[in-house]
Amino acid sequence: MDTGTLPDLGFDWNEVIELIQTKGVDLAINVAVALLIFYVGKLVVGLIVRALHKLMQRQEVDKTLETFICNLVRMVLLVVVAIAAIGALGIETTSFIAIFGAAGLAVGLALQGSLSNFASGVLIVLFRPYRVGDFVEAAGISGVVEQVQILTTVLKTGDNKQITVPNGQIMDSIITNYSANETRRVDMVVGVSYDDDLDKVRATIQDLVAAEERILDEPACTIAVSELADSSVNFVVRPWVKTPDYWGVMFDLTEAIKKRFDKEGISFPFPQRDVHVYKTD
Numbered sequence: 001m002d003t004g005t006l007p008d009l010g011f012d013w014n015e016v017i018e019l020i021q022t023k024g025v026d027l028a029i030n031v032a033v034a035l036l037i038f039y040v041g042k043l044v045v046g047l048i049v050r051a052l053h054k055l056m057q058r059q060e061v062d063k064t065l066e067t068f069i070c071n072l073v074r075m076v077l078l079v080v081v082a083i084a085a086i087g088a089l090g091i092e093t094t095s096f097i098a099i100f101g102a103a104g105l106a107v108g109l110a111l112q113g114s115l116s117n118f119a120s121g122v123l124i125v126l127f128r129p130y131r132v133g134d135f136v137e138a139a140g141i142s143g144v145v146e147q148v149q150i151l152t153t154v155l156k157t158g159d160n161k162q163i164t165v166p167n168g169q170i171m172d173s174i175i176t177n178y179s180a181n182e183t184r185r186v187d188m189v190v191g192v193s194y195d196d197d198l199d200k201v202r203a204t205i206q207d208l209v210a211a212e213e214r215i216l217d218e219p220a221c222t223i224a225v226s227e228l229a230d231s232s233v234n235f236v237v238r239p240w241v242k243t244p245d246y247w248g249v250m251f252d253l254t255e256a257i258k259k260r261f262d263k264e265g266i267s268f269p270f271p272q273r274d275v276h277v278y279k280t281d
Helices: 014-059 061-089 094-110 112-127 167-171 198-211 242-263
Strands: 136-139 139-149 152-156 162-167 183-185 188-192 223-227 231-236 241-244
Touching: 014 061, 014 112, 014 223, 112 139, 112 152, 139 162, 139 223, 162 167, 167 183, 188 198, 188 242, 198 223, 198 231, 241 242
Parallel strands: none
Antiparallel strands: 136 139, 139 152, 152 162, 183 241, 188 231, 223 231
16 A cells, blocks of 8 residues: 555554554454354254254153243353354453343342242143143142143132142142042041941942942942941941042932932931930929
8 A cells, every 4th residue: 555645643654554454354354253153153052952842842841841941041052152252253251241140140139039930830840740631739729720831830710710820839839639640539428327227327328339330349439437426427438439530429429328318217417415404493
């Protein structure tokens, strides 16, 4: 370049031009390397996320959790790739890492309740104390599980109300899953009068249990005297049924016992108390 036309500012223009050319070449190389790192990094991140998708699908992980985790992993890895690309430009990345760390800490403190619910949601999906369609009791709520989301579980109650419960509260409470096993035992207590024939009562209940097709043969139904109460002799009746038949058998057998006892002359005693009156002068 002809430096004769440049103004005389007291320094050598040739040195300035040479410095610009040298630094320009270095900058161009750094930019090219940074772009290459970012491009290759994106490809690697895509491969990792796709592999994670396939792994979670093979493990039959909940779809909502699968999508959330894969998006989270993609975001974190892209941040790492971006920092590596910035470092290739010759820019000090320590300050960037410190900024990201401080921001992550602030977000974590602000959302610690949500993070607890998220962690609980992950545990629910991994350990599966319940699934969609199960009837459960958790955090003081009973209902059928409709959705297992990242932060909450959606339950539908017996009277058709939709209740959304934070996963953290569920994992901190006792979870009762009434649908987990194929069979359940129906526990009933039947009270009869002290004047009734206990053998007749037992035989009548056995006939009713045998006539109910939904009651399983194995395990055998337990029919036994459990208590000599204040006003009645109490029998326990404990048939086994398939889980979906539980409430149907409970209601129908209760009605059948009442009708059959009325027919057989077996009484259901009311709570009673003997009152003795003494006449004094």
